[in-house]
Amino acid sequence: MEDQTLMDNAMEDMRVTDRMKSMLAEIAKWAKLLSIIGFIGIGFLVLAGISVGAMFAFMGDALGEGAGIGGGFLTLLYLLMALLYFFPVLYLYQFAAGTQKALASGSETHIEMAFEALRKHYRFLGILMIIILSLYALLIVIAIVGGGMGLGASLFQ
Secondary structure (H helix, E strand, O other), X not given: OHHHHHHHHHHHOOOOOHHHHHHHHHHHHHHHHHHHHHHHHHHHHHHHHHHHHHHHHHHHHHHOHHHXXXXXXXXXXXXHHHHHHHHHHHHHHHHHHHHHHHHHHOOHHHHHHHXXXXXXXXXXXXXXXXXXXHXXXXXXXXXXXXXXXXXXXXXXX
């Protein structure tokens, strides 16, 4: 609580220098470029998902119905990856656009909205990283337990 008060008092005296504005402008340009590339990548993921589904559907006719089911799963997987990728890219774009508007207009509202989008971007990536690392840990435990069970079974044969 005391740290927050000290930070609030320090922030009141902070001012944005011209060098800071210049750096923010450069950051916004790079963020916009990366977000546009991200949107293009999402488009490719969607196209790949649809293509894979179509290929497996055609292969299903030749190979039997099992191949068609795999295609539907892969299409769903690609579309879920695209959806998961969409939100951090959108937040990054909102940060870039808001920062550019704020620098052009001097609006505190725009810069506040831009930093809110950046906060969402990093929060989303942080939560996603926690989920991925948790899944890795779970898979390692499953592999160790499974390996131990396989080793134990082979010792008793």
